[in-house]
Amino acid sequence: MGKMSPFERVFNAFVDGPVDRLPAFPMVCGLSRRLVGATHREYSTNAKVAANSLLEAQKEFNMDVIPLLIDLSVIAGDFGAKIRFPEENTPMVEEFLIRSVEDYEKLEAPKIPGARMKHQIETTKLIMEKVAEQVPFSILVEGPLLVLTQLAGAERVLKDIRREPKAVDTALKVVTEAIVEYLDCYPDGGGAGAICMDYLWGNRTIMSDADYRNLEGRYEPKIRQKILEKGYMYSIHNCGESPMLGIQIREYQCPFYSLATYPDRGENRSISKIVKEYSGDTMIVGSLDTQLFTFGTVEMVEKATRGFMGEVAKALIESGHKSKFVISTGCEISPSTETKLENVRAMMETINKYGPKIQEKIKGELGV
Numbered sequence: 001m002g003k004m005s006p007f008e009r010v011f012n013a014f015v016d017g018p019v020d021r022l023p024a025f026p027m028v029c030g031l032s033r034r035l036v037g038a039t040h041r042e043y044s045t046n047a048k049v050a051a052n053s054l055l056e057a058q059k060e061f062n063m064d065v066i067p068l069l070i071d072l073s074v075i076a077g078d079f080g081a082k083i084r085f086p087e088e089n090t091p092m093v094e095e096f097l098i099r100s101v102e103d104y105e106k107l108e109a110p111k112i113p114g115a116r117m118k119h120q121i122e123t124t125k126l127i128m129e130k131v132a133e134q135v136p137f138s139i140l141v142e143g144p145l146l147v148l149t150q151l152a153g154a155e156r157v158l159k160d161i162r163r164e165p166k167a168v169d170t171a172l173k174v175v176t177e178a179i180v181e182y183l184d185c186y187p188d189g190g191g192a193g194a195i196c197m198d199y200l201w202g203n204r205t206i207m208s209d210a211d212y213r214n215l216e217g218r219y220e221p222k223i224r225q226k227i228l229e230k231g232y233m234y235s236i237h238n239c240g241e242s243p244m245l246g247i248q249i250r251e252y253q254c255p256f257y258s259l260a261t262y263p264d265r266g267e268n269r270s271i272s273k274i275v276k277e278y279s280g281d282t283m284i285v286g287s288l289d290t291q292l293f294t295f296g297t298v299e300m301v302e303k304a305t306r307g308f309m310g311e312v313a314k315a316l317i318e319s320g321h322k323s324k325f326v327i328s329t330g331c332e333i334s335p336s337t338e339t340k341l342e343n344v345r346a347m348m349e350t351i352n353k354y355g356p357k358i359q360e361k362i363k364g365e366l367g368v
Contacts, residue, residue, distance in 0.1 A: 006064040006135045007192075013323040014255070014283050018363075021355025022312070024327035025063035026293070026344050030071070030090055030335030032057035040335055041085045044070055047119050051126035058135055061348045066127060066137040069332060070120050072198065075142050075179065076150035078114025079107075088337050098152035101160070104167035107151075109178040113185045121185055128187060137193040138235060138256075141183065143223075144175045145201040145216045151175075161211065169215070176219040180226045189232035194256055196235035197223060202248050203240030212244055220252055235285075239331040241265055245274070249282045258285035260330025271308070275315035279324050287330040293343040294334050301343045305350040313358045317365045327351060 002020070004012070009023045032053035033043035042049045050070065058066050071091045077083040082095035098104055113121060120139070127137055142150070148171055149157045160168050183195065199220075202212050227234045235256035236248050249257050257278070261271050275284055288308055292301050305327075312325050333339060 006058075007133055009064050010136050010326070013326065016321050016324045018368075019323045019359060021351065021359050022309075022323060022325055022327055023064040024348065024351045024355070025065040025067060026061060026288075026347055027067045027069070027290075027329045027332045028057045028061065028063075028344055029054070029067055029069040029332050031333050031339055031341075031344070033335070034337070034341065035060055039087045040089055040091075041087050044085055044091050045119065047122035047126060050119070050123040051130070054123075054127060055130055058131075061344055062352060063348065064136070065326070065328075066131065066135055067140070067332070068120070068124060068127060068137050069140040070116075070123070072142055072146065073150050074116045074120055075147045075175075075182065077116040078110050078112070079147070079151055079175075079178070080110065081151055083116075088335075090335055093150050096151060096153050096156075098148075098156070098171070101164045101167045104152070104160070104164070104171040107171045107174045109174055109181070112178060112181045117182050117185065121187075124193075125187055128192070131192075133190075133192045138196045139186070139193065139232075140196045140198055140237060141179065143197045143199040143201070143216060144172050144179060144219055146198050147175045147179070148172060149201070158206065161207070161215065169218075172215060172219065176222060180222055183223070183226045183230060186230055186232075189230055191231055191233070194233035194235040195227045195230070196237050196256070196258065197227075198237050199248060200238050200240050200243075202238060202244045204242040204244060205240065209244055209247060212247065217247065217251075224252065237331075245278060249278050254282055256285060256326075257282045258328065259287055260290075261287045272311055272315040272318075275312065275321075275325065276319050279316070279319050279321050283324050283326060285326040285328050287328065288347065290329050290331050290333050293329075293347075294336060294339045296340075296343060298342055298346045301346040302350045305347050306354060309351065309354060309358055313362050317362055320366065322362055322366060322368060323359070 004020045012019050013023050035056040038049045081093045081097045084094040085091045236254045237258040239260040
């Protein structure tokens, strides 16, 4: 089989068709600014810098998907939370907007799109102009509960879910309406990209299935409907230890699901188990350990990548699938200056070197 384009590779894998190797991409978002000599502050505030950084990362690392994430405080910042913009690290909420029960009930949506939303929308437009149906892209948007914890703090929100459920739900409704309006501001996706909702609080280490269904779950259909209306694939990211896979994959009818695995803790201990149980419902995206890229060596990354590829291949064969998987990292690779670019390069070079051989093995085992 000849070498495929990123778009061909991802599309064929999605329908479990023949591929030259499994699609792959490391989640290099803010880290990409180092390839163009920009600061993280510039990446977070200048759309041209952000777009050029991500496009350069796609070329430098031969990525099959462009992960379009600015940071997790985009929506909270436009609601009015005070954001700090470090020169060389991820922006973060410095002062919460919600400090009392009354603040939940008084929460009002800002004018949409706000400045931070506009930044991510403009970055998306610039990337779409450059890659137009050549390289898929995935825009990460914060889910309602994530936005609320950015506005009030995770500790307060998780306690108030029990103490003041009506107040929390009042704020969640306002946040959801704002998210839907924000999504409507994106250009039409034309089927070339995905919008990936970060629903990380759908996690059994945090709350029960019933509580989650009564919170974010009540508003998920409206968000999903808007994403599909805008011409994007619907995707979910959840890097929690014990994500609610049945709810978020099956009940939410999610065709792409990005997750992390934790070999030593949580329910997400084995990618093999997840592939076997859910590959008939979704295409799993994951999940090399992001810490490897900061604290590991090239040799460690190569070994971990080969081991992971072998585990995925075995699980696909046992599930009767040829290609329905995307090799990625479990979450964003740290944008810290301590993260080693050569480690990111080693991941993709290993996949390009051994991926075709592994794919031939899969086809041979399945007799196709």
